[in-house]
Amino acid sequence: MATMTAAQQRAQAKVEYDAFLAVCPSRKLLDRLSDKWVTLILAALGSDSAHQPGTDCAGEPRSMRYSELLRLLAGVSQKMLTQTLRSLERDGLITRTVTPTVPVTVTYELTDLGLSLREMMRGLKTWAEMHMDDVLANRETYDTRVA
């Protein structure tokens, strides 16, 4: 029996996983990815270090220090950031590099797998920013109608 190539295995995997099914592992993965911190971290690892609110921060993926992420993701707790980064590292979406400076420097970078997800996450973030006014107007209309 011929061994499947990696591409064939992936094609087969695509057929087998279905996130509509509660028991499918991809449902759990989708749940994991559906997290604003995940979205913001993956979007951040593609942006400029000196991020200015409102500027289009599309750019080359880059490594960021833990402290930079903590600052950029306003409102995230250290505990939440550490947990989220660890789960992303475990899933193989980011790598964690420790440089033995004093104090040690910890940087995070997207893997190729993380990179393949990044554009979607940036798209989601941009969509929320672009359509905020429409959504606010729709909410107002809805609330007037049902009031």
Next chain:
Amino acid sequence: MATMTAAQQRAQAKVEYDAFLAVCPSRKLLDRLSDKWVTLILAALGSDSAHQPGTDCAGEPRSMRYSELLRLLAGVSQKMLTQTLRSLERDGLITRTVTPTVPVTVTYELTDLGLSLREMMRGLKTWAEMHMDDVLANRETYDTRVA
């Protein structure tokens, strides 16, 4: 003073909203969108009614009955489905139509705004299904390394 066109207003809005900021309304919207049920509902409203697990369900957006959604989104509770649909309707992403049959038929359909988000949500669902094996392998490697 000249009035801004809708396009100019949107362009300005884009500059003003920044989901990296905790106080920005778009952060809250991103949080709302970061929900597996939102992803699955928006992905579902583009798929064939006779969805077969594993088949590529890309297709024209279509309306779906409440009962169809309940069946397709395996594991969702009625309460959760109703709440999520209502919030999506309030945000102007879907419309709800009641047809006075006996019993009444309630159908949901994507609005243009919802449609603009759908491809991203389908992309996210497909990504989770496509890369599940990679992620599982990465987790195994990680767990072996830290054990």
